[in-house]
Amino acid sequence: MFLSLAWPFLGQAQDWTEARVIERFLDQSPYAREARARVDAARAESAGRTLLPNPNMVVSREGAGYAAFYQIEQQLPITGRRGLLKQAGAATVGATEADTAALLWSLRSDLRLAFYQLLATQRREAVLSDGIRDLDDVIRILKAREQEGEGSRYDRLRAERELAEYRSQLAVARTEVAHARGVLSGFLPTGTGVDRVAGTLETVANMPVLDSLLQRALGHRSDYLAEQRQVERYRLEARAADRLRYPEPVATAGVKRGDVAPGDRQTASAVGITIPIPLFNRGQSEVARWRAEQERASARHSALERRIRGEVTAAAEALQLRRNAIAQYRSEVNELGSDLSRITRVAYQEGEVGILELLDSYRVTRQSLLRLLELEVLAKEAQIELDRAVGEEVLP
Secondary structure, three states: OOOOOOOOOOOHHHEEOHHHHHHHHHHHOHHHHHHHHHHHHHHHHHHHHOOOOOOEEEEEEEOOOOEEEEEEEEEOOOOOHHHHHHHHHHHHHHHHHHHHHHHHHHHHHHHHHHHHHHHHHHHHHHHHHHHHHHHHHHHHHHHHHHHOOOOOHHHHHHHHHHHHHHHHHHHHHHHHHHHHHHHHHOOOOOOOOOOEEOOOOOOOOOOOOHHHHHHHHHHHOHHHHHHHHHHHHHHHHHHHHHHHHOOOOEEEEEEEEEEEEOOEEEEEEEEEEEOOOOOOOOOHHHHHHHHHHHHHHHHHHHHHHHHHHHHHHHHHHHHHHHHHHHHHHHHHHHHHHOOHHHHHHHHHHOOOOOHHHHHHHHHHHHHHHHHHHHHHHHHHHHHHHHHHHHOOOOOO
């Protein structure tokens, strides 16, 4: 087919597929390691807030006569605040996990964009290389005809001039390949070399309806889920802070050794309890703080929902429009372009057209291939942006 973009690649053993690139990114990239460490840090911090307070060892001695105390003091968590903090900690860890998942999903989408940009630049290079080979064949024929006295020197020089233009474009395309390769390598661990990538620029054949996409987005977007968990976390934090109005006593137990009479020293047990009086600090400022944070998180959650709806709607519309553009371009160009170069070449050999018409047919063919490639890249980028907006890959 005239506008087919499935060019064969050399060195298939070195080709990287999208799945292989993503696997390397998620397993070994610094971004993934940082995300996992962030979750571990949040989990450790949350666990530390619910540990029982350390007991105190008290040793004292009175100087008037002999009296010595050896005691241990321990705060008693009887208000239920520790349980609420444990639930709030679980919500915090969940929010952090969702935040890191959202970050990795965004980076994964950027990685996919870089992958397909490299794939597109490789194919652009292939189009120009094919064009150079075609012109080399034409120039070889023109040289032979010129030597036999059947062709003009002008035709050969004009074709060689066109070949120089192709080569300059190919040089630019190769710099674009090198740049795209560098961008892709930036997402991967140090020492990972990506020489070539292999894949297809095809987009989903049947896109789900918009309502389905919106429901999937609200159920899968990690940043949206993170805000939900933050709202729950702040609600629990406020409840835990409200328990500060109830005192948690400190129990004391130990032994006392002292003189009860001249020459009579005895040892006996000693117990006690200390009850703080919540006179000035009843947790009112902490409650107000966490309720304000809950309101902020709830507002962010509502705003994010509206933004997600807008992003999904816009991305779905952009993908549909770009897929329609590809279909229209193929239907309009394929019928005219499949035989253009062959017909013009035969007409040139029979003397019906000149060298300029022949070279123009090659140029139009190359431009058609590059234009279709550009449309396919735009459609693929729109699909990736739709995946980013939905929070998961939109499969057929």
